[in-house]
Amino acid sequence: MAEPTAFLRAVLRHRMPGFELDAQIALSHSWTWLFGPSGAGKTTLLRMLCGLERPQAGSIILGREQLTDTLRNFQKPTCERGIGLVMQEPLLFPHWTVAQNLLFAMEQTSRTSGKEMTGAFDERGKLDVLMERFRIGHIAKKKPVEISGGEKQRVALARAVAAPAKLLLLDEPLTGLDATLREELMTTLRSLLARRGTPVLAVTHDVGEVFSIPGEVMTMEEGRIVEQGPAKIVLAKQREQLLQKLRGDEA
Amino acid sequence: MDTQAILLTLRLATVTTLALMVIAIPLAGWLAFSASRMKPVVAAIAALPLVLPPTVLGYYLLVALGPTTLFGRGLAEMLGHPLAFSFEGLVVGSVLYSLPFAVQPMVAGFRNINPALLETAQLLGAKPSTIFRDIVLPLSRASLLTSALLSFTHTVGEFGVVLMLGGNIPGVTRTLSIALYDQTQDFNYAAANRTALLLVGISLATLMALYTLWFGSLNKNTSRAGSKLQRGGVRG
Numbered sequence: 001m002a003e004p005t006a007f008l009r010a011v012l013r014h015r016m017p018g019f020e021l022d023a024q025i026a027l028s029h030s031w032t033w034l035f036g037p038s039g040a041g042k043t044t045l046l047r048m049l050c051g052l053e054r055p056q057a058g059s060i061i062l063g064r065e066q067l068t069d070t071l072r073n074f075q076k077p078t079c080e081r082g083i084g085l086v087m088q089e090p091l092l093f094p095h096w097t098v099a100q101n102l103l104f105a106m107e108q109t110s111r112t113s114g115k116e117m118t119g120a121f122d123e124r125g126k127l128d129v130l131m132e133r134f135r136i137g138h139i140a141k142k143k144p145v146e147i148s149g150g151e152k153q154r155v156a157l158a159r160a161v162a163a164p165a166k167l168l169l170l171d172e173p174l175t176g177l178d179a180t181l182r183e184e185l186m187t188t189l190r191s192l193l194a195r196r197g198t199p200v201l202a203v204t205h206d207v208g209e210v211f212s213i214p215g216e217v218m219t220m221e222e223g224r225i226v227e228q229g230p231a232k233i234v235l236a237k238q239r240e241q242l243l244q245k246l247r248g249d250e251a
Numbered sequence: 252m253d254t255q256a257i258l259l260t261l262r263l264a265t266v267t268t269l270a271l272m273v274i275a276i277p278l279a280g281w282l283a284f285s286a287s288r289m290k291p292v293v294a295a296i297a298a299l300p301l302v303l304p305p306t307v308l309g310y311y312l313l314v315a316l317g318p319t320t321l322f323g324r325g326l327a328e329m330l331g332h333p334l335a336f337s338f339e340g341l342v343v344g345s346v347l348y349s350l351p352f353a354v355q356p357m358v359a360g361f362r363n364i365n366p367a368l369l370e371t372a373q374l375l376g377a378k379p380s381t382i383f384r385d386i387v388l389p390l391s392r393a394s395l396l397t398s399a400l401l402s403f404t405h406t407v408g409e410f411g412v413v414l415m416l417g418g419n420i421p422g423v424t425r426t427l428s429i430a431l432y433d434q435t436q437d438f439n440y441a442a443a444n445r446t447a448l449l450l451v452g453i454s455l456a457t458l459m460a461l462y463t464l465w466f467g468s469l470n471k472n473t474s475r476a477g478s479k480l481q482r483g484g485v486r487g
Contacts, residue, residue, distance in 0.1 A: 052370050078373040091371045095389045104385065108376035159375065 007199060008167065010068075012048055012058040021045065021055070021223040027201060030194065031215030033231070034203045041223040042203045046169045049201070050085045051078035062166060079108075084165040086173040090156035092144040098155050099140040102127055102162050109163030133188055134158040150177055157185060161192055168193060170202035186212070207235060253446065255422050256430040260453075263338070263426060264406040267345040271353040271402045272395075274346065279357035280383055301351045309415025312344050316416075336418050341426075344412040352401040360394020361387055393464065400461040404454050 006026035014021040021041045034042050047053040049060060051067065054075050060068040062083070067076045092101050106123060131137040134154045139147050147155070153173060160168065174182045190213065193200060204210060210217055210231050217234040219227040227234045281287075282294055300308060316334040317323045327333040334340040364387060372382045388395070410428040417424030419433060427450050434443035 050374060052373070078370070079376050079378055082376070083374070085374050087367070089367070091365070091368050093368065093372075093386060095386075104372075104377070105375040108381070163376070 008049075008060075008062050010049065010058065010060040012045065012055040012060070014044070014048070014053075014055045014057075019044075019223060023220070023223065023225050025218065025225055025228075027199065027216075029216040030197075030199050031190075031213050032199070032201045033210045033213075033215060033217045034201060034220060035205075035207075035210060035217055035234075036220035038205070040220040042220055043171055045220070046085060046171055046201070046203065049167075050083040050169060051076060051081050052085075082109075082166040083169060084160040084167070085169040085171065086156055086160045088172045088175055090149070090152035090173070092152055092155055092159075094144050097141050097143055098136055098147070099127060099131070101144075101155060102130060102159050105159045105162035130158050130162060133192065134185075150181055153177060154185065157189060161189070161198075164196050165198055168198050168200045170200060172203050172205070175205075210235065253427070253430050253442070256425055256427050256446070257449065259338075259422060259425065260407055260427040263341055263345060264403045266342050267349060267406045268353075268399050268402045270342060270346050271349060272399060275350065275353035275357055275398060275402075276388070276395075279354045279361060280387070282354065283358045283361035284379075284383075297354050298351045300348050305348060305409070305411025306415055308348055309344060309412040312340070312347070312412070312416050316340055316343070335416055336420065336424060338423055341413055341417045341424055344416045345406045345409055348409055348412045349402045349405045352405045353398045356394045356397040356401065357391065360391035360397075363394075364390050396464055397461060400457055400464075404457040404461075407453050407457070408450065 006028045008025070008027040010023070010025050012021055012023050012025075019039075019041065021044055023041070023045060025045075034045070036042055044053065048055050048058075048068070055068065055070060057070050058068060059066070059070065062081070065076075066074065067081055068074065092098075093104065096104065103123065106126065128137070131140055134157060136151065136154050136158060139151055139155075144152060144155075157173060174185060177185070200215075215231070216229065217227075217231045218225055219234055219238060227237060278293075278297065282290060282297070313335050314320065315322060316326060318327065318333060323333065323335075330337075330339065334343065368390075369382055369386065372386055377385070408428065409426070410432070413424060413426055413429055414432070417426075417429075419425050419429050425433075427446055431443055431446040431450065434440075434446060
């Protein structure tokens with residue numbers, strides 16, 4: 001099978017006290033898992049992709065668009081990148097209701113894409129569909145302080161996909177939720193993104209999760225991408241290395 | 252009772268507070284979020300009225316706004332009268348004098364907002380101006396109120412700048428604090444007593460309103476919700 005063409009290419013170098021990032025990545029699958037121990041640099045990598053952090057050296061190209069190019073001292077602002085990121089902590093705007101949180105996200109993108117506002121009726125309809133899909137309709141008028149952690153995470157996910165993105169980054173947004181809810185949200189998210197054709201780069205610690213969604217796996221260790229490929233092959237290698245290490249320790 | 256002086260003082264404090272809100276909000280926003288190297292310089296200048304004797308400020312304003320400078324002459328031409336010794340002149344002086352009292356609480360309030368929340372807004376595609384208007388300002392309403400009340404009280408209690416810049420023209424520049432000074436000079440202790448009590452009353456009432464807000468409902472300042480949620484750890 002021919003290698004699919006990459007839609008995202010990035011070379012990132014960044015040195016901080018006690019940590020060095022030196023990663024080259026090329027994403028070509030609709031779903032890519034970023035797998036690795038904590039402290040490997042996964043979050044830093046995601047933050048650089050969406051422009052919240054600037055690498056000391058490197059470049060990022062998404063589609064045909066240059067997002068970062070340190071040689072030219074170019075850094076496209078986060079708000080213009082069209083890359084979504086959902087973090088582990090659901091950060092809802094505390095002064096707004098659930099529905100207002102979602103509407104804010106919808107309004108921003110309709111402005112940045114230069115399209116005319118679709119009108120209050122359409123917006124309302126889209127909002128209802130979105131809330132139904134993530135099953136948050138019953139809390140639409142509640143403020144974030146009045147809802148549970150699981151509900152907050154549903155809202156945060158719904159808000160991140162309230163408008164189409166060019167790439168969605170998931171930094172373990174489902175960690176800490178119970179298994180049933182996790183599975184349910186993942187299914188909702190997957191079908192929605194597949195329909196839109198939005199590619200995903202998702203951080204995980206969980207081997208089981210990697211096998212739950214077909215895609216590519218990228219493993220990261222100490223700021224470097226050490227392996228990339230289909231889940232079976234990459235994780236089998238990992239397992240082999242781990243076993244070898246254990247055997248070595250025993251000997 | 253010197254009704255004229257009371258009304259003038261309240262009018263000056265109100266106009267000054269409104270003007271300060273317009274000037275201080277963008278200035279504080281810049282001081283809180285800009286990465287400019289000029290920030291310490293601007294911050295120092297904006298805080299200068301805190302430490303400078305009001306007479307120094309009044310003196311420079313008197314010179315700058317007076318007929319000896321091109322700026323003062325141009326301004327007088329435009330307004331039809333010199334800015335010094337007029338109500339407008341007092342407003343300019345009061346705005347500068349109370350600037351730090353408006354700016355400092357705002358900067359503190361803006362910086363108290365969880366940065367990850369502002370990042371989230373950027374990720375949703377919001378421009379900096381939208382984020383400032385729709386998220387920063389509503390989440391800092393307690394600080395904005397504090398700024399307004401402090402500016403108001405501070406202007407009510409102003410003396411040196413008014414004396415230097417406005418003199419003592421009844422109905423134009425004779426505020427309560429100037430009236431009190433006058434009354435004392437005239438050994439009119441009965442009048443001075445009333446004026447002093449009035450000033451204490453106004454200031455105390457405003458400050459009590461301020462602290463009621465602080466300890467009251469706004470204490471549950473929504474902007475602090477989630478302040479413990481740090482940036483999700485710098486590294487993954």
